[in-house]
Amino acid sequence: MSQHVICADPALLLEPMLRARRFDELLIANAGEIRGHYHVSIGLESTAAALARLHRAGDTVTTTYRNHAHLAALGSDLAVMFAEVLGRDLGPQRGRAGSTHLIDPTVGVLHTSAMVSGGVPHALGLAFAGSRARPGSVAFCFFGDGAFGEGAVHESLNLAALWRLPVVFVCENNGLRHGDQANAFQSAASLVAIAEAHAVAGVAVDGRSPAAVYEAMERLTAEVRGSAGPRFLDDQAPQWEGNRTMFPHDATGRTAIEDATRTDGDSWHAHDDPVLAECRRLLSGGVPLDELMRVDARVSAIADEALSRARAAPVAPPEAALADVVAAP
């Protein structure tokens, strides 16, 4: 693959990654205020950042219950996101969606399914409608490796290829390889092999490298925009250990940007954290640590202010539960 140089600009990938990271860290730090379940995207920010850079007006995005990074990176209002997770009455969803169904139509996230594989076929319909209305637009379709256990993914890969739909399939794959198998639950050698069996060309990438993810996703997205049909990205990102419990827990501490100058030890931040990996790329590209710290301070302040704004919103009223069941009662 041709390596073109991504410029050493913190605004490109680091800033959207930090929006996602600081959002999730704040949620975990304030977990006592959350009544229901929630999932965080820590360790999966590479694809979200690439999405933020590649997304154009008219594109749509389907995501999963692990949706925070996608929305945060796309620039969705963090206060509305916090409020929805906390059951506050700030955004249109008014506590009826919760963490698992976060949306923001202004950035192309029209609906979020919490069923494993649930949003995958939606991307096909959105790609069909979107590309006819606005040629060159695409649907970004995110799902986890577990979704390959569901028939909908296989049916959708086949149908997208059959109808040459402009879908960028992105599997955020935190499953471990299992001998000769893609993972413990797939007998195929790789997820790319499964996609290619359905005539969807694909590539695997190391999710710990945001620049590599961006380059791969940029190439695939360009092919899809050029009417080549759907493409598949296997984003191989090791599972963050804070996600190994039913509820996320603070397994690795608040991310410290200055730790990017260290790669010693065997910590997650030293080897697997995509946020610090991007910091290291920027440092080696000549961006001073001070500038990275300033970017982080600005993003962290935005996240802190958003949480305060969400907390200041009233609790969603009981009558909100009864509204909007259908559009035409």
Add this chain to the structure above:
Amino acid sequence: MTAPTFVEAARDALEHHLAIDDRVMVLGEDVATGGPFGLTKGLSQRFGTERIRNTPISEGAVMGVAVGLALGGRRPFVDLMFNDFVTLASDQLFNHAAKLHYTSGGRRPVPLTVWTIGGAGTRWGAQHSQRLDGWLTQVPGLKVLAPSSPVAAAGAVRVALDDPDPVVVLADRTLLYSRSCLPRDGASPWRSRIVQAGTDLTLAASGRLVHLALDAAATTGASVEIIDVQRLAPLDCDLVVESVSRTGRLLVLHDEAWCGATAATLVAAVSERAFWALDAPPRRLTSPATPIPAAAVLEDAYMVGGDAILAAINEMVNG
């Protein structure tokens, strides 16, 4: 000119909408070649296979694609063929189509029409004869219509394609090629309608059973008020309750097992809202709680039939 059959009338309504609204698309197995029961006959020739799209036998993904199309501004019409196939599309229908408007905070309607045929009577056996009304009507967010005549079928297709919400049109298998009209056929497909006024007993039914009820009532001396319950979800109970408050008796017919939802909910609504007007216990005639048998004699025994309806009317009015 010969009156259209149920399927022809529905097809004509679909064709009309395809002509006036270019957002309307048809998805399903064999729809581009006319559909297994003729519902889409000639449509791909007129509107092209871009809009009349054959799909693989992937009901789950196809229903999901339709949800995505609806989100993207189209008005998909899915021919789900047999009602039994709701099982294969159920995640997309129940967990997605029915809930998106709510979880999106009212920002994303899902204008989706699902056409599906159900019911016993043509000896197709246990997996191609069910009516899963009970399932479809248990999920808030879905609207379910059960048309009973060609005019009603056309009306159901028309209002479903005009509606911003997901609507399932549940067509009765044995009515597909029927040309039989009903009194007050022009009434709104959304509302229960009185197809025959009466004073002794209220008989609530839908689909094919409305016709059987009319035939049975014609052979009894009783004055039977027959109500066609066209909207199964949200179940339109008001007219039935009002009628029973006048007649004092309720008989409900429904092509589901006795534990299915529709007949039981009608009886519950009357018990709650017109209890003191009752002169007799409400009664249901439904299918037994068994899979649907294939052999003609067995299937006939399974189905609610005219003799049973007549006997029930006479027992309730004279007993």
